[in-house]
Amino acid sequence: xTKSDREIMEIFEAYDLTETVWSxxxxxxxxxxxxxxYVQARDSGRNPFEREPRPKMIDxxxxxxxxxxxxxxxxxxxxxxxxxxxxxxxPGSPRSTRRAVNAAKTAWKSGRRRSYRxxxxxxxxxxxxxxxEGPRIGGRRTWxxxxxxxxxxxxxxxxxxxxxxxxxxxCLDTTLRRIGGAPTYVLTDNAKTVTVEHIAGIPVRHPQMxxxxxxxxxxxxxxxPYDPESKGGAEATVRIAKADLxxxxxxxxxxxxxxxxxxxxxxxxxxSVNSRRHRAIGQIPGDRLDIERTRLHVxxxxxxxxxxxxxxxxxxxxxxxxxxxxYSTPPGYTGARVWCRVVGExxxxxARTRSGDLSEIWRHQLSTPGVPQIIDEHYPDHPDGRSVxxxxxxxxxxxxxxxxxxxxxxxxxxxxxxxxxAVRIRAxxxxxxxxxxxxxxxKVDQALGLAAAxxxxxxxxxxxxxxxxxxxxxxxxxVRADEGHSVQAGTSAWQALGQ
Numbered sequence: 001x002t003k004s005d006r007e008i009m010e011i012f013e014a015y016d017l018t019e020t021v022w023s024x025x026x027x028x029x030x031x032x033x034x035x036x037x038y039v040q041a042r043d044s045g046r047n048p049f050e051r052e053p054r055p056k057m058i059d060x061x062x063x064x065x066x067x068x069x070x071x072x073x074x075x076x077x078x079x080x081x082x083x084x085x086x087x088x089x090x091p092g093s094p095r096s097t098r099r100a101v102n103a104a105k106t107a108w109k110s111g112r113r114r115s116y117r118x119x120x121x122x123x124x125x126x127x128x129x130x131x132x133e134g135p136r137i138g139g140r141r142t143w144x145x146x147x148x149x150x151x152x153x154x155x156x157x158x159x160x161x162x163x164x165x166x167x168x169x170x171c172l173d174t175t176l177r178r179i180g181g182a183p184t185y186v187l188t189d190n191a192k193t194v195t196v197e198h199i200a201g202i203p204v205r206h207p208q209m210x211x212x213x214x215x216x217x218x219x220x221x222x223x224x225p226y227d228p229e230s231k232g233g234a235e236a237t238v239r240i241a242k243a244d245l246x247x248x249x250x251x252x253x254x255x256x257x258x259x260x261x262x263x264x265x266x267x268x269x270x271x272s273v274n275s276r277r278h279r280a281i282g283q284i285p286g287d288r289l290d291i292e293r294t295r296l297h298v299x300x301x302x303x304x305x306x307x308x309x310x311x312x313x314x315x316x317x318x319x320x321x322x323x324x325x326x327y328s329t330p331p332g333y334t335g336a337r338v339w340c341r342v343v344g345e346x347x348x349x350x351a352r353t354r355s356g357d358l359s360e361i362w363r364h365q366l367s368t369p370g371v372p373q374i375i376d377e378h379y380p381d382h383p384d385g386r387s388v389x390x391x392x393x394x395x396x397x398x399x400x401x402x403x404x405x406x407x408x409x410x411x412x413x414x415x416x417x418x419x420x421x422a423v424r425i426r427a428x429x430x431x432x433x434x435x436x437x438x439x440x441x442x443k444v445d446q447a448l449g450l451a452a453a454x455x456x457x458x459x460x461x462x463x464x465x466x467x468x469x470x471x472x473x474x475x476x477x478x479v480r481a482d483e484g485h486s487v488q489a490g491t492s493a494w495q496a497l498g499q
Contacts, residue, residue, distance in 0.1 A: 003034070012033050012042065018473040057092045058100050061085055065097075066104050074105040100121025121150035124295025127183045127218075129175070131163050131191070132238035135246045137256050144245065144266070146237045150187075152288035153278045155180060157241045157266045159259065161348075162362065165193045166308055166341045169212050170350055172356040173303040176216060179289060186218045208306060214302045217297045229266050244269055263359075305357055308350055309341025318378055323346060326372035327364045331380065342366065347373075391415070403429040406441050409449030413457075422457035432462060441470060 003011070007030070014024035015035060024039075027031040041047075058065075064085070068076050082090075084095040090097075131146035138143065145158040145168075156175045171444045176182050188194055195203040203222050213220040227425050245254035245265055256262045273288045281288070303309055312320040314333045319326045322340045327347060329338065338351040338361070347364045393411050395401045403410055410432065417425055436444040447465040451457065456465070 003030075005251040011038050011151070015039050029147070056096065058085075058090065058096050061088070061090055062100060062104070064088070065100050066108075067103070069104045069108050073107045076101070105445075122295075123151045123292040124181075125152040125184050126187055127175070127179075128187045128237075129172075130235060130238050132242050133246075134242075135256055135262065136158055137259055137262060142259070143311055144238070144241055145175075146241050147171075147175045147185070148237045149179060149285075149292060152292045153281060153285040154289045154292075155237055155273055155285070157237075157239075157245070157270055158359075159262045159266050161259075161360070162194065162343055163191070164343055165208055166204070166348065166350075167360070168193050169304050169308060170358050170360065172212065172216070174359065176299055177356055177358070177429050179296070180293045180365055182216045182218050182299055182316065183296060184219065186213065187221045187223055190222045194382065196221060201413075211306060215300060217299075237498070240273075241266075241269065254388055257471065305337075305339060308339035308358075309348070310339065311341055312338050314338060319372070319374070320349070324369040325367045326374070327367075327371075328362075328374045328378040330361055330378055333361065369436050399426065399430060399433070402433045406432065406436050406448065407445030409445040409447070413452040416452040416455065417457045420455060420457060426460070428457070428459070428462070435462070435466065439466065 007028075010028045011024060011030060011034070014027040015021070018024050018027065021032050021036045021039070025035045028035065033250045065081060068084070078101040079094065081101050082094045085092075085097060114462075126171040127147060127149055129145065132144040132146055134142035140161070143163055144159050145160055146155070147157075149249075156178055158171045158174055160171060172186070172439055190198075190203060192206075192208050194206055196206050197204050205220060209220055218283070232387040243251065245253075247255050274289075275284060277284055310322070312322065314320055314329050314336050316334055318331065318334055319328050320338060320340065321327075326338075327349070329349060329351075332354075333351055336351055338349050341348050341350075345366055347366055348360055349362045349364070350358060351361045353359050353361075362375075362378075364375075367373050393404055393414070395404045403414070413432075414425075414429075417428075422428075432444055432448060444462075444464065447462055447469060450465050451461055
């Protein structure tokens with residue numbers, strides 16, 4: 001039985017004191033053979049605290065296992081090796097084979113494991129970004145653009161509808177303006193929007209991405225495959241953002257009803273992670289960003305229009321014209337410059353928001369000339385759409401002001417009398433003002449409202465209605481004289497004639 005470290009030290013102490021095995025065994029209370037075994041192990045240079053390996057049945061087959069591991073480059077499975085050993089007469093268990101194969105693989109990999117030097121970033125040098133799949137909104141797929149400054153660990157997450165080149169440049173422009181400058185290098189993965197192809201292992205950059213880097217004063221770089229130092233940082237940002245923003249069964253987050261809710265959640269998440277202490281650097285990323293801003297380059301005033309699309313100006317009717325088709329825009333962008341680009345079967349409209357970020361404000365289905373795309377929610381002040389506008393009361397003369405001042409019934413009367421072609425309207429207005437002075441404005445206003453509802457605009461109609469109201473007769477339902485209401489007797493009595 002293997003002794004504990006304390007017992008082994010007691011054996012050594014007793015032997016060093018007596019220098020005889022039997023006396024040391026008597027003092028320590030152990031068997032003389034045990035004392036001799038530990039003393040001989042120490043004197044021969046072996047580790048007395050490690051148990052000596054015992055011979056195993058698989059020892060005679062270890063050379064064959066090492067040969068198989070070498071041939072397969074440490075990819076052979078233990079069950080395959082065990083079946084081959086069994087065919088060779090090996091009587092041991094599969095567990096012993098698994099242990100031997102695992103030990104052989106570990107020894108083979110120890111001399112061939114790839115090593116790398118840790119990356120120590122400098123302020124203002126590197127910005128990394130990557131894409132992550134976001135939550136679905138209304139059954140539609142979204143993406144999360146995740147970027148971070150390598151030195152300050154400042155993170156930016158922006159939700160988008162697609163990963164096209166125009167969207168990428170938009171997100172880069174927004175990110176650079178949030179951090180307040182441009183770094184020397186922008187590092188990302190080898191997506192088609194950045195790297196067109198590889199020739200002999202050399203990445204060929206997308207021409208428009210090179211133009212974007214030149215526009216912002218950055219050099220676009222792509223990471224080496226399977227390199228944890230260059231690729232791991234951006235992937236970690238994507239993983240953390242998805243864990244906190246994408247609803248799953250694990251985080252129990254509610255779904256997003258609109259894209260605006262997702263954008264607000266991403267902005268709040270960035271404010272939260274950038275204001276708390278980072279575990280790796282022991283500092284707050286927002287504070288380190290203030291230091292890193294001193295090493296960033298100044299940004300150009302305008303974004304790269306070549307990738308964003310064609311520039312348009314929003315008219316006073318909140319529409320733009322693209323390929324002879326009018327498209328509406330949300331409120332708040334009248335007179336502003338926007339950029340339009342075609343994404344599949346849709347038209348993406350990008351503008352600079354009030355916060356200064358460049359963001360997509362709307363997407364329309366592509367249309368043809370003569371079929372404008374006008375969205376009702378872009379005109380909240382026109383709930384009924386674009387119809388014939390009703391005239392508004394705008395009294396100018398003293399007589400008009402006095403008549404309209406009687407009450408709302410006077411205004412209704414005037415709106416109905418004009419289209420009805422009533423004659424001598426000004427004289428009737430003056431008469432109504434005189435009656436209001438004598439009888440009171442409330443009664444005359446009520447009579448004018450009844451006259452407007454019944455369509456009575458003759459000379460004596462207002463006086464007649466006032467007389468009716470003076471007799472305290474119930475007004476009842478106002479009936480217009482038309483074909484649906486007649487005092488002529490019906491012909492139902494003639495139906496029985498001749499029967």
